[in-house]
Every structure is written in C-alpha cells, then in structure tokens.
Amino acid sequence: MTPGAITPDLVAEHNLSPEEYERILEILGREPNLVELGVFSAMWSEHCSYKSSRIHLKKLPTTGPAVIQGPGENAGIVDIGDGLAVAFKMESHNHPSYLEPYQGAATGVGGILRDIFTMGARPIASLDSLRFGALDAPRMRHLVDGVVRGIAGYGNCMGIPTVSGETTFHPAYDRNILVNVMNVGVVEKDRIFRGRAEGSGNPVIYVGSKTGRDGIHGATMASEEFAGDETRQKRPTVQVGDPFTEKLLMEACLELFRTDAVVGIQDMGAAGLTSSSFEMAGRAGTGLEIDLSKVPVREPGMTPYEILLSESQERMLLVARRDRLDAVLDVFRKWELAAVEIGRVTESGRVVLFFEGKIVADLPAAPLSDRAPLYDRPRVAPASIGSSGWERLPEPPDYGACLRAILGSPNVAEKSWIWTQYDHMVGTNTVERPGGDAAVLRIKGTPKGIAVKSDVNPFFVACDPYRGAAIAVAEAARSIAATGARPLAVTDCLNFGNPERPEIMGQFEAAVRGLADACRALSVPVVSGNVSFYNETDGRPILPTPTIGMVGLLNDVSRHVRLPFRREGDVVALLGEARDELGASEFLRTVHGRDEGPCPEVDLDAERRLVDLLVRLADERLLGSAHDVSDGGLAVALAESAMTGGLGAAVTLVAGVRPSALLFGETTGRVVVTFPAEHEHRISGAAAELGVPSARIGSVGGARLTISLDGRAVVDEDVAALRDLWRSAFARALESAEVL
Amino acid sequence: MTSSSTKFAIVVFPGSNCEGDCHYVATELLGCRAEYVWHHDTDLKGCDVVILPGGFAYGDYLRAGALARFSPVMESVIRFAMDGGPVLGICNGFQVLLEAGLLPGAVRVNRGLRYICRDVYMRVENASTAFTRLYEPGEVVKMPIGHGEGNYTAPPEALTRLEHESGVVFRYCDAEGNVTDAANPNGATAGIAGIANREGNIVGLMPHPDRCAEGILGNAVGRRMFESAVASLAPA
Numbered sequence A: 001m002t003p004g005a006i007t008p009d010l011v012a013e014h015n016l017s018p019e020e021y022e023r024i025l026e027i028l029g030r031e032p033n034l035v036e037l038g039v040f041s042a043m044w045s046e047h048c049s050y051k052s053s054r055i056h057l058k059k060l061p062t063t064g065p066a067v068i069q070g071p072g073e074n075a076g077i078v079d080i081g082d083g084l085a086v087a088f089k090m091e092s093h094n095h096p097s098y099l100e101p102y103q104g105a106a107t108g109v110g111g112i113l114r115d116i117f118t119m120g121a122r123p124i125a126s127l128d129s130l131r132f133g134a135l136d137a138p139r140m141r142h143l144v145d146g147v148v149r150g151i152a153g154y155g156n157c158m159g160i161p162t163v164s165g166e167t168t169f170h171p172a173y174d175r176n177i178l179v180n181v182m183n184v185g186v187v188e189k190d191r192i193f194r195g196r197a198e199g200s201g202n203p204v205i206y207v208g209s210k211t212g213r214d215g216i217h218g219a220t221m222a223s224e225e226f227a228g229d230e231t232r233q234k235r236p237t238v239q240v241g242d243p244f245t246e247k248l249l250m251e252a253c254l255e256l257f258r259t260d261a262v263v264g265i266q267d268m269g270a271a272g273l274t275s276s277s278f279e280m281a282g283r284a285g286t287g288l289e290i291d292l293s294k295v296p297v298r299e300p301g302m303t304p305y306e307i308l309l310s311e312s313q314e315r316m317l318l319v320a321r322r323d324r325l326d327a328v329l330d331v332f333r334k335w336e337l338a339a340v341e342i343g344r345v346t347e348s349g350r351v352v353l354f355f356e357g358k359i360v361a362d363l364p365a366a367p368l369s370d371r372a373p374l375y376d377r378p379r380v381a382p383a384s385i386g387s388s389g390w391e392r393l394p395e396p397p398d399y400g401a402c403l404r405a406i407l408g409s410p411n412v413a414e415k416s417w418i419w420t421q422y423d424h425m426v427g428t429n430t431v432e433r434p435g436g437d438a439a440v441l442r443i444k445g446t447p448k449g450i451a452v453k454s455d456v457n458p459f460f461v462a463c464d465p466y467r468g469a470a471i472a473v474a475e476a477a478r479s480i481a482a483t484g485a486r487p488l489a490v491t492d493c494l495n496f497g498n499p500e501r502p503e504i505m506g507q508f509e510a511a512v513r514g515l516a517d518a519c520r521a522l523s524v525p526v527v528s529g530n531v532s533f534y535n536e537t538d539g540r541p542i543l544p545t546p547t548i549g550m551v552g553l554l555n556d557v558s559r560h561v562r563l564p565f566r567r568e569g570d571v572v573a574l575l576g577e578a579r580d581e582l583g584a585s586e587f588l589r590t591v592h593g594r595d596e597g598p599c600p601e602v603d604l605d606a607e608r609r610l611v612d613l614l615v616r617l618a619d620e621r622l623l624g625s626a627h628d629v630s631d632g633g634l635a636v637a638l639a640e641s642a643m644t645g646g647l648g649a650a651v652t653l654v655a656g657v658r659p660s661a662l663l664f665g666e667t668t669g670r671v672v673v674t675f676p677a678e679h680e681h682r683i684s685g686a687a688a689e690l691g692v693p694s695a696r697i698g699s700v701g702g703a704r705l706t707i708s709l710d711g712r713a714v715v716d717e718d719v720a721a722l723r724d725l726w727r728s729a730f731a732r733a734l735e736s737a738e739v740l
Numbered sequence B: 001m002t003s004s005s006t007k008f009a010i011v012v013f014p015g016s017n018c019e020g021d022c023h024y025v026a027t028e029l030l031g032c033r034a035e036y037v038w039h040h041d042t043d044l045k046g047c048d049v050v051i052l053p054g055g056f057a058y059g060d061y062l063r064a065g066a067l068a069r070f071s072p073v074m075e076s077v078i079r080f081a082m083d084g085g086p087v088l089g090i091c092n093g094f095q096v097l098l099e100a101g102l103l104p105g106a107v108r109v110n111r112g113l114r115y116i117c118r119d120v121y122m123r124v125e126n127a128s129t130a131f132t133r134l135y136e137p138g139e140v141v142k143m144p145i146g147h148g149e150g151n152y153t154a155p156p157e158a159l160t161r162l163e164h165e166s167g168v169v170f171r172y173c174d175a176e177g178n179v180t181d182a183a184n185p186n187g188a189t190a191g192i193a194g195i196a197n198r199e200g201n202i203v204g205l206m207p208h209p210d211r212c213a214e215g216i217l218g219n220a221v222g223r224r225m226f227e228s229a230v231a232s233l234a235p236a
Helices: A008-013 A018-028 A034-043 A094-099 A101-117 A140-158 A243-257 A272-284 A304-309 A322-334 A365-370 A399-407 A458-463 A465-482 A502-521 A586-592 A604-619 A633-645 A659-664 A677-690 A719-736 B019-029 B072-082 B092-099 B156-164 B223-233
Strands: A067-069 A076-081 A084-092 A122-132 A162-169 A178-188 A203-208 A262-267 A287-291 A315-320 A339-346 A350-355 A358-364 A430-432 A439-442 A449-455 A486-495 A526-532 A545-554 A571-575 A625-628 A649-653 A671-675 A694-700 A704-709 A712-718 B007-012 B033-038 B049-052 B087-090 B106-108 B116-124 B140-147 B151-153 B168-173 B192-196 B202-205
Touching: A008 A018, A008 A034, A018 A034, A034 A272, A034 A304, A034 A358, A034 A365, A076 A486, A076 A526, A084 A101, A084 A449, A084 A486, A084 A545, A094 A101, A094 A140, A094 A178, A101 A122, A101 A140, A101 A178, A101 A243, A101 A262, A122 A140, A122 A439, A122 A449, A122 A545, A140 A162, A140 A178, A140 A243, A140 A719, A162 A439, A162 A449, A178 A449, A178 A486, A178 A545, A203 A243, A203 A322, A243 A262, A243 A322, A262 A272, A272 A287, A272 A304, A272 A315, A272 A350, A272 A365, A304 A350, A304 A358, A315 A322, A322 A339, A358 A365, A399 A586, A399 A633, A399 A659, A399 A712, A399 A719, A449 A465, A458 A465, A458 A545, A465 A486, A465 A502, A465 A545, A465 A604, A465 A625, A486 A502, A486 A604, A502 A545, A502 A604, A571 A604, A571 A677, A586 A633, A586 A659, A604 A625, A604 A671, A604 A677, A625 A633, A633 A649, A633 A659, A633 A671, A633 A704, A633 A719, A659 A704, A659 A712, A671 A677, A677 A694, A704 A719, A712 A719, B007 B019, B019 B033, B019 B223, B049 B072, B049 B092, B049 B223, B072 B087, B087 B092, B092 B106, B092 B202, B116 B192, B151 B192, B168 B202
Parallel strands: A084 A526, A122 A162, A287 A350, A486 A526, A649 A704, B007 B033, B007 B049, B049 B087, B087 B202
Antiparallel strands: A067 A076, A076 A084, A084 A178, A122 A178, A203 A315, A203 A339, A262 A315, A287 A339, A350 A358, A430 A439, A439 A449, A449 A545, A486 A545, A571 A671, A571 A694, A625 A671, A649 A694, A704 A712, B106 B151, B116 B140, B116 B168, B168 B192, B192 B202
16 A cells, blocks of 8 residues: 555544544554554444543442453453352444344344353343334334334344333434343353453454455444434445354354363454454454455455454354364354354464455554543533423323323333233243333242343433433332342443533533442442444434443342232332422323423432342342332332232322322332231331331222322222223334324 | 153254253253254154254244254154154244144244234143143143244144044133134134144144243243153053
C-alpha cells in the first residue's frame, strides 16, 4: 500500500475521528494499511471498546465473596457452592432486530449462548427483555412477531429454555426497539475456560461455520444512530442464524472441555475474528500468527479485510495444547464441524496476519485494547421529569374500571402469547415457569435452585435516571427474594441514546451511579454487562433503559415461594408502606393518558431489610405466596395473585394517601404475602425485628377480589372474568393493531 | 425384570435436546440404567427399551424427523421394534417414528402456525401398551407440549385402522376428559396426541412425559410411561 493511501474520508468511513487516527499513527509509528485500519475501526468502535462508558462503569462494584469472574470476560461467574458456579450475561441486539426482527433477535440469542458456553458452562436458561413502540406504530406488529419468533426459533432448537422476561411498549421505541437477551449457565468451578491465547507454539484453531460476507462492520453499525431510510441499505450487516450448527458447536465444545486439550477459547462475536484474536492475545500478553488463507470461507474471492471483519455466526476461536491437537480435531469431526488450524501463539506481543503468503497486518495486540480511546464525554445533569399536575386530577369514579383498564393494557396484560412460543421447560429444570416474579430453576445433582429475573422500569428512569436505575436493581432483588432466593449478582445491559450528546451522557452517568449505589446497598456485584449506545433514530432517543439481570440462590429449591394465592383462609399481608405516589405509573398512562413524573422514591436500606425478611420467611416455610408490587400497583399485584391462583380475596385498606395512589401507585419496597393464620405471629415478629412495616390487609378466599377502603367497597370483581380479560388482552391488542 | 436391571437406550441425533431429560428420568428417578446411542452407531448395547427423545434431530429445516430416518441407528431401532422391543418416541422422536414408517401418519405444522409450549390434557385411550399399562383407561392426564409441528394426520384407511385396533393411545381433551376442538392445541385429526402399533410395543406421542415425571416440576404423571415400560418387561 502506498503511503498516503489512507485518506481522511477513508478514516471517517471507518467511524474513526481524526484524533483517533492520530493515536493509531502514534501507536504504529507508521501509516496503517486498509486491513489494519479496519481492525482499529472495529476494536475502537463504541461496541467493542466501551470508549464512552468505561470511565463511568468503573464505579460499579464488581467484587464479592462469591464472584469468580467479574467483567472483562465472555461472561461473569458466581460461586453457588457444591463445586458449582453460574455464568451469566445479558446482551443487546437492538439495531439488527429493528432491521430484520427474526434474524436480529435469533442471532442475539445465538451470541449470548456462545458467551456462556465458551466459559465452559452449559446454558440452562434464557431471559428476554423487550421494548417495543406503540402497537399501532408502523411495522410494530411485524417487529413484535418477528422478534418473538426469532428468539423462539433459535432457543427452542438449541434446547435452551427461555424462562422469563419482560415486555414494555412506548412510542419512544417506535423506531428503535430493544432486544436484550440474558443467558445463565452452570459450570463446575474447576472447569472454567477463558479467552486467553497462552503457550507459545500452541495451535490456534478456527471452528464452526464458514466465514461469509455477512455482518461486516456490524459492530460499527451498532455504534451509529439510524437516519431515515437506512434500514434498507444496511440489511446486509444483519447476520443469519443457524441454531442447528450452534447446537453442534455447543455440544462439541462442552465435550471438548471435559478433556485437557483446551487452553483458551473465545466466541467470534462482534468484530468476528478481529476481536477474538486481539482480545485473546491481549489478555494473555502473547502474540498470534494467523494465516487468513486457511480460514474456511463461504465464497471465493473474499479479501483479508472481509475475512477479518465478517460477523458470520456460530464460530469460535480456540487455542489448544499442541500435543492435544488431534483430540480437538477428533471431537469436531464427530460433530461434523469444520475445525482448522489457522495459526499459532507466539511470544511477540503482536498479531501478525498472513494472506496467500504475504503479511497483510502486523499490529501490537495489547495497545489495541489498552490504548483504546477513553472519553469523558461532556454531559449535562439530566433534567428530572416531575409532575405536570396529576395531583389535581379528580379521583376516578370507578376503581374497578381502572383496574380492568390497567390489566388490559399491553404493558400489564399477561404475555403468554409470547412465552408459550418459547420452549420454557426443556432441560426439566424449570421449577417456576414464566409468569411469576422470577423464574426458578433447580440445579440437578444438588438440593439448590436459582432464581433469575430481568428488570427495569424505563418510565422511572426517564423521570429520574439515578433513582430509576437504583429502583431497577431494587425491584429485581425484591422479585428474586419474593421466590425465597437470596440475590447473588447482577449483569446489566445499558441501552441509551447518542453518547455524544451531553444530555444522554448525563442520563448515562446518573443511571450508572444509581446502579452502583443500589448494587452496593444490596450486596449484588455486577459481574458482566453490555452497553448499547446510539439507540436513536433521526435524533429521537429511546427512554433510557438500563436493564438489570439478576441471579439469586435458593439453598433448598423445594422451599421456593410462588406468586399465586394458595389456600382459602390464608392471611393477606402487605410488607412495606404506601406513599402518595402516582408519577410514572401505569395508572396515569392508561387511565389518564399522562406521561409524567416524578419517579417514586427508593429507600435502599429498607429494600435490603425487605429482601432479608423474604428470604428468611421462605427458608422457614411460612409463606403461602409472595408477589412484588410493581407495575400497576397494589391492586394489580393482588389481582395477579388472585387470577393465577384461581382464588379471590377480601382486602380492607385504610387510606393514608389518596385512594388512587393506594390502589395503583407504584411505590417501591412492597410485597404482598399470604400465609396461614397460625404463622402470623412469627411473621409479624420477624418483620418487626428486621424493621419492615407489615400489615394484615385481608384474607384469601371466594371467587371475587374485593377491596374496601375506609369501609367503602371500591373494587369488587369476579376473578375469573378478570383473568379472561388479562389473559386475552395482549393477543387481542396485537390482532387489532394495524398491519403495515 | 426389575427397575435396577432394566436398561434404556436413548438415541441421540445431533439436534436432539431432550436426551438428557429422558436419561434423568430413567436413571435418577426410576433407578434404571441408561445408555446414549449416537445416531451413527448401530449397536443398541443390549438395551431393553429404546427412547427417541425430543429435539430437532438434524435441525429439521426440511421437515421434522425427515432426515433422521436415514441414520444408521434407525436400522437397529426398526429391527428392535419389529422383534417386539418397546420403543417410545417423544415429540421429535414421534416424528422420527412416523417418518421411519414404524407408526402410520404424519404431523403437519400446528394449525395456529406457531410453536406452542404449555400444559395440555389428554385422555388415555389405550392403557394396555408397553408405555401406558400403569394408567387407567379413560384417565385424564396433564402433560406439557413443546412443538411447532404436532398436527397429526393420516390417510382415512389408516385412521380407521388406528381407531379399530386401539391404535390411538392419547387424545387431547379438556380437564374433564371431553374431546373438544377447543382442547386440541394443534389441530390434530380426531384430537390424536399419541398412537401405538397394533402390538402396543411402539408408542409415539407429541406431549412430553419426560417433563412431568417428578413433584418438584409440579407434575409427576409422565413418570408412569417410563415405569410402564419397566413393568411390561417383567416376567408374567
């Protein structure tokens, strides 16, 4: 390549700023060639380098007694005892899913599964956290349908159950949907594998699908905003998934991990062969020599540039012990997968790439990540969204009608339309199926179980990023604890707009602080995560959406607590207290059509005590049911336990706050529990001891849910009729949405 | 033959994904022995019962089970079945039995055109097969399904024969045992959820007994299908 061939235009096309290019010149001491420029472009993309977020992510607590692997690997790993650990991570696949919902979502599942099984873990559960626009927005029904089918198509074929999730609808996602997928796997503590290219002379082996021209510069795409009609031209950057091949790849890798042949392994995810090779060498402080002409390709004439940056799916880069190369190749032969030695580990600290006998790139490994740009981008403190006057609204005339309206709203309506399309039982570990506060899985071979949950209320975060993010952690912990599990650790998936805009960066910084404070208060370290910026189209950003994925541990899975009312005559009690809060509630949006704040308060210390209490009550087997109060408030929580249990309840409340806030306010720190009357004394004693307010509010029984307030009946509904409404509302809303 | 001496062969196609679930039921829950048999193998390892588990045998991009019947292991399974050995096909395993011609008929895409995973009710129509002898005739059982192609059908003559020869083993019904269209999750002809050959040693069904074989999962009714096989091997 002749000097001067890298023009400023070419640099800009690679999404590198002039300053970043200067830094490349400084690192290399010369001009890069086109292949090298492509490598820098991918490695220094926002998606791979976290250049705008790293400075803030450092504030998150990442260590703890149970943490085996924190952020920086393919997935985080936490000890659960008995020689076992769980590996988990959440990732976004937002942009591809908007362009091509089926393949975008499917390959999102494929990517996160690879992150888990590369660590040596067998994936046992997926969760999906989805945000869509208004159902009547253009293409929205197509997007909902495609995303759900894509997640189902991939996960079902792989035989990994999708056990839990959440789905929110709001016009802010009309042109930028969010598809966040989490996976959890189980691994033996002494059989964990990492992405490290160690041992000079060891072979570097390419395994899995052939490399095609698909997805070239996907990582860069995920780091740009959409403008207008780009969805069409960018289609080729969305990859196509092949779950059958991934299933073979997973089984082959897991079989191989039982041998002593593997030194290090990494998924070829975003930025494909580039990121896997540079990161594996960078982490180990070694170098690599790779012959790109040996990479299996799908079509002739592929250039080194294309081979390096392709994001074809279902591929892995593996370093094996030199003396065990044959064993490795044998396993992949059994599973009928391509496995080719394409290079070797060196001590040079450089990644040297050959193609047809010539060196096409020669770059130092570590500086690609160590010296990646790091920005403290300008930010302005986020404006918190307060009330626009909901306090002056008259109380509604019919609270029962409000309850029905909220139960029928797309955000609150039961989502079995979605989760019956997912195989949520394969693996026979699913003890608590979708629809509970958190899914519960047993860990075979032990008495233990884990509870898993993804959570965030983006309406809260939009009103107050700090508090909204803290509430996401608190609510996830509360949901986990409602099953009886002790919250262990967190993964996060931080979806925001364009970080180059000070108001977005302000949201991000505040949200990360909120996460950090809540994670510290609840002793749940963040062990893995993902940042997705540039979620905006034509300058219109999404609601800030820091999705939390949490895993909790049950020492005895048979003690797990369920959401449905269980027995006639059980006492209904409320743990926690109501406040006069209606801001950002489903009630305001659905009943009054008002999108306003403020975000509810959160008391992290109280949340921690509530978690402790729930875990203790479950451990002592005192509870009949437990259900976190969240979207739709207390009335909706009561209705959900009634509808799922097929039992009514008679509830009597004393109004300390306005009736609508008492029934539908989304005040944090509350859980509805039920229990036999003979346990009341022990339960109220434990609550008092831990400083958790508890109040008996009624009893389970009959076929109706009645709520009276200061002696006046305000809700009196037939549970079966409510259930029919709640169960059918979502499918009906989808069917009635205009198809475009 | 006793539980501890009964040996299950669990056939593994590359895209099988319920082989571990079946293995767990046979070994951990029933205390039997079990061997995985890889699709390239032809040796059933002296097993007494063969299970074809659920999954997506070869990815099933063509048609569920369509390619699996050409695999070497199926020759052995066919011979074993023809000799009267008990063979159970669950979900995709049922589809493989149909494609291999061991049972009549075929399954089409569910009438709703979507994959469905949920509990269904079935009525036991034939409680004398190798896999249903521990159920009561007419008993209503709840089992989970998880499939996109479970809409069973067969030519009219075959259906008539099935009905006359007690070939229908399970039929979708409501919780009270009524066979209704509303209780039929996938559109299967005559609500057929599972069938057997005339001798009753080959049984295939769409629902998953392997997913409801123990209390911790909320339902243990499926366990009796595996126990039936053990009982059927006991000397009279």
